[in-house]
Amino acid sequence: MPYVNIKVTREGVTREQKARLIAGVTDLLVDVLDKDPATTVVVIDEVEIENWGIAGVQTDIYRARKKSEAQG
Template sequence: MPFVTVRITRDGVTTEQKAQVIAEITETLERVLNKRPDLTHIVIEEVDTDNWGYAGITTTQYRKQLAETQGQS
């Protein structure tokens, strides 16, 4: 029984996109590992960008800096 967790930032991902991710991961596990789709569990965890950080800053801060830099170009 595969259990897959996908973590993404919460910012504009649609219900349709999440459904596609679930379907395609399930199909991959069935095709590659011969896992039964009816026993495959996929969980999508959405994390607020204030709670996701890298390079010493939050994703919110990073995206703000990136937008400011791109605005100067």
């Protein structure tokens, strides 16, 4: 029984997008590994942005730095 855990930041991922992720991951496991979709579990966890870090800082800070660098 495959178990896939997808983690995303909580930034407005819609119900429809989540449904597409679940269906897409399930289809991928069927296509690549010949897994039974009836026993494939996909869980999506939404993480608050302040609880997600990149390069040693919280995501919002990281993005602000990247935006500042891009603006020169």
